[in-house]
Structure formats: C-alpha cells, structure tokens
Amino acid sequence: MKLDQPIPVTILTGFLGAGKSTLLNELLESESFADTAVIINEFGDISIDHDLVRVNKREMMVTTTGCLCCTVASDIRTSLFELYDAVESKAVPPFKRVIVETTGLADPAPIINQVTPGGLPAAGFRDHVVARCFRLSGVVCAIDVTTIEESMERHFECMKQVAFADFIVLTKTDVGPEPAERRPISELVQQIRKINAAAPIVDRHGAEFEFATAFAPRGYVPSEQGADVEGWLALEQALAEQGQAHDNGAGASRHAAAGIQTLALLEDRPVSARNLATFVKLLNAVAGSQLLRLKGLVGLEDDPDRPLVVHGVQHAIHQYRLPAWPSDDRRTRMVVITHGIDEATVKNLFTTITGLSTRAKAELVLTAAGLSLLGVALVAGILLIFHGRATAPFEPSAVIHDVPNPKG
Numbered sequence: 001m002k003l004d005q006p007i008p009v010t011i012l013t014g015f016l017g018a019g020k021s022t023l024l025n026e027l028l029e030s031e032s033f034a035d036t037a038v039i040i041n042e043f044g045d046i047s048i049d050h051d052l053v054r055v056n057k058r059e060m061m062v063t064t065t066g067c068l069c070c071t072v073a074s075d076i077r078t079s080l081f082e083l084y085d086a087v088e089s090k091a092v093p094p095f096k097r098v099i100v101e102t103t104g105l106a107d108p109a110p111i112i113n114q115v116t117p118g119g120l121p122a123a124g125f126r127d128h129v130v131a132r133c134f135r136l137s138g139v140v141c142a143i144d145v146t147t148i149e150e151s152m153e154r155h156f157e158c159m160k161q162v163a164f165a166d167f168i169v170l171t172k173t174d175v176g177p178e179p180a181e182r183r184p185i186s187e188l189v190q191q192i193r194k195i196n197a198a199a200p201i202v203d204r205h206g207a208e209f210e211f212a213t214a215f216a217p218r219g220y221v222p223s224e225q226g227a228d229v230e231g232w233l234a235l236e237q238a239l240a241e242q243g244q245a246h247d248n249g250a251g252a253s254r255h256a257a258a259g260i261q262t263l264a265l266l267e268d269r270p271v272s273a274r275n276l277a278t279f280v281k282l283l284n285a286v287a288g289s290q291l292l293r294l295k296g297l298v299g300l301e302d303d304p305d306r307p308l309v310v311h312g313v314q315h316a317i318h319q320y321r322l323p324a325w326p327s328d329d330r331r332t333r334m335v336v337i338t339h340g341i342d343e344a345t346v347k348n349l350f351t352t353i354t355g356l357s358t359r360a361k362a363e364l365v366l367t368a369a370g371l372s373l374l375g376v377a378l379v380a381g382i383l384l385i386f387h388g389r390a391t392a393p394f395e396p397s398a399v400i401h402d403v404p405n406p407k408g
C-alpha cells in the first residue's frame with residue numbers, strides 16, 4: 001500500500017449494548033464516510049453484528065470473534081494487517097480510514113497499547129507494516145445514559161472505556177422520561193468528568209452532535225488522558241513484556257475469570273413466537289441483573305423469511321423485523337452474555353425455543369428453583385408462563401425496519 005500518510009484508525013468503545021453498532025450504522029450511511037474500513041470485534045463464537053452492520057460496496061468489513069483485548073489470535077494488529085493485505089492483493093479498493101468497534105466488555109488498555117507509539121514494540125514484519133501504515137487517531141466511547149452508572153459500578157472495563165476516550169457520545173438520551181431513581185443527565189456528566197476530565201461529551205440526539213466531529217482524525221496522546229490512563233498503559237506494557245497479558249494460559253479470557261459467560265445458541269428450524277417470548281421471560285426471571293446482554297436474529301414460524309432482531313440490554317428488550325435475512329445463514333442465532341450464571345442454565349432455558357418435553361419442563365423448573373432465593377415464586381411464575389396465564393411483557397414485533405439497529 002503506497003501511502004502519503006498513515007491511515008487514521010478510530011476505536012469505538014462503550015459497554016455492552018451502549019449503541020456502538022447503531023452509531024456505526026448511521027455513520028456508514030453518510031457519504032462523507034465512504035471509503036471506511038470497519039473492524040468489528042464480537043464477543044462469542046457466532047457473529048451477529050457482522051450481519052447487522054451494513055457496509056456499502058466501497059467499504060470493507062473484517063469481523064473477529066474473541067475479544068480483542070484478551071485474545072492473542074485476534075489482536076488488533078492482525079486485523080489491521082488483514083486490511084492492508086486485502087488492499088495489497090487488490091481484493092478491496094484502498095480506504096481512507098478505519099473504525100474498530102470493540103466488544104462491549106473490552107478493556108481498551110491492551111488494544112491501545114498495540115497501536116500507540118511507545119506501546120508494545122513491533123515484533124515482526126506484520127507489526128512493522130501496521131506501525132507504518134496506520135495511526136491511532138481517536139477513541140470514541142458510547143455511553144448509554146440509562147445504564148452507565150450500574151455498568152461502571154459493576155464492571156471495571158466500563159470505567160476504563162470512559163477514561164480512555166477522547167470523545168464521548170451519550171446515547172439513549174431519547175428514551176422516555178427519566179425515572180425518579182435515575183440521576184439527571186447533568187449530574188451524570190459531572191460523574192463522567194471525575195473519570196475523564198478532558199474529552200468532549202456530546203449528546204447523540206442533541207443538535208450539536210456531528211459524526212464528522214466525533215470521528216475526525218485527531219492525534220491520540222495517552223498522556224493527555226490523565227494519570228490513570230498512563231498508569232494502566234504502563235501496567236499493560238509490563239504485562240505484555242512478561243507475556244502474560246490477559247490470557248491465562250489455559251485459553252480462557254480474563255472475562256471468563258471474572259465470571260462472565262458468553263453463550264452462543266443456534267437453532268436450524270424456525271421457532272414459534274410464543275416459545276421465543278417464553279425464553280426471553282424465563283431468562284429475565286432467572287438471570288435478573290446478571291443478564292448483561294442478549295442479542296439475536298430469530299427465524300419465526302409465522303414469517304420465516306423476515307427474521308426478528310432481538311436486543312436485550314440489561315432489563316430493556318427491543319426488537320424489530322428485517323425485511324429479509326441479511327446473509328445466507330438463516331439459522332436462529334442468539335448470543336447471551338451473563339455474569340455469574342451457569343452456562344447449562346441458559347442452555348436449559350433455550351430448550352423452550354426448540355420445544356419442550358414434559359421432562360425438560362420439570363428439569364427447567366428444578367434449575368430455576370436451585371438458582372434463586374425466590375425459587376418458589378419463580379417456579380410459580382414459570383408454571384404460569386407454561387400455562388399461558390402470565391401477561392406477556394414481550395411479544396415478537398411485527399414492525400419492519402430495513403435499517404439495522406433503528407433508534408428507539
């Protein structure tokens with residue numbers, strides 16, 4: 001690749017469900033962001049965002065599964081080198097910028113450490129190419145105003161994402177009136193300022209928001225991000241030099257060590273809307289606040305050609321239909337990310353989607369009872385669901401959007 005200057009790379013972070021893919025989709029619709037290459041890093045064995053983020057002909061997408069912050073095999077340098085190689089081999093036309101969407105659980109430190117001057121030293125041809133052809137030019141963090149307080153309290157990665165950002169976009173400011181227990185946005189901004197003193201903080205739905213400003217190439221200078229950021233990067237560097245950053249040697253990531261489970265669920269046949277609703281209700285009931293994210297493309301029996309997209313971000317469930325399957329893969333695919341919930345529990349619940357035998361129902365009830373302190377109430381709730389007497393908070397949508405991840 002012949003370059004006058006290195007290609008700017010913007011990292012897009014933000015906790016699970018904060019609205020990163022939604023932002024990216026809207027950005028890619030803009031003519032001024034033509035010639036953008038996109039790297040989407042998904043947490044889990046199956047990729048859903050790959051189908052939900054739409055790139056045009058002139059743009060290019062590389063998807064990686066396994067978190068960039070802890071999987072050596074899918075580190076950011078490898079993904080950037082793949083882009084370089086694709087241009088070199090004329091598989092894709094040259095591009096002007098790269099946007100990397102990280103997973104919602106990604107610790108930004110190891111990622112930034114790989115692409116910032118003075119960070120992890122180049123170890124071979126690939127690394128030298130990446131250092132010559134690309135430059136880190138911004139770290140944008142999407143912050144979901146409806147969940148950020150809880151997420152920062154419970155997940156250190158979330159706080160680091162806020163601290164490392166050189167531009168902050170507040171999302172979901174359009175979601176209804178603020179509940180009394182939630183902090184007003186002005187107070188939230190003050191709280192964010194304690195963690196990140198300098199980054200512009202802009203409301204996604206405010207008049208002042210512009211993609212061109214948020215994603216403008218800037219020089220990203222870690223020392224300007226504050227002492228904590230410099231300290232975390234120094235620690236990262238030390239760990240990387242010792243060769244023990246993030247992977248624990250057994251192949252499991254640090255997320256797993258922290259009790260975070262990502263489960264990929266697949267079903268070949270279309271499923272009934274009622275079974276899907278039951279699954280979502282059961283999952284919410286059993287996992288409660290331990291359910292961090294649910295994301296799925298679901299083929300429904302009533303209209304198998306128009307899949308349902310389901311997004312669960314903590315307690316909120318949002319869903320819409322696509323006019324057609326985005327790729328040849330027409331299987332129902334779901335990714336469920338939980339904290340401290342046994343994998344088998346979620347798998348058992350998923351049997352509600354695939355159809356339940358009486359025996360499976362009994363096992364499910366026992367699973368729920370063993371899990372919850374309020375087991376008896378939960379069992380009663382589950383039995384009501386099975387008998388169709390519970391009111392349904394979730395009914396599969398008939399609304400069709402041809403734009404993935406519509407707002408609201």
Ligand SMILES: Nc1nc2c(ncn2[C@@H]2O[C@H](COP(=O)(O)OP(=O)(O)OP(=O)(O)O)[C@@H](O)[C@H]2O)c(=O)[nH]1
Nearest residue numbers: 016017018019020021022104171172311318406408
């Ligand atoms: N009302 C509203 N909904 C939003 C906004 N941004 C995102 N959403 C919704 O929030 C859900 C999650 O959005 P995504 O863009 O998939 O979030 P993400 O950060 O890419 O999620 P992960 O990659 O799984 O961490 C979807 O249902 C979106 O439609 C917003 O500004 N307002």
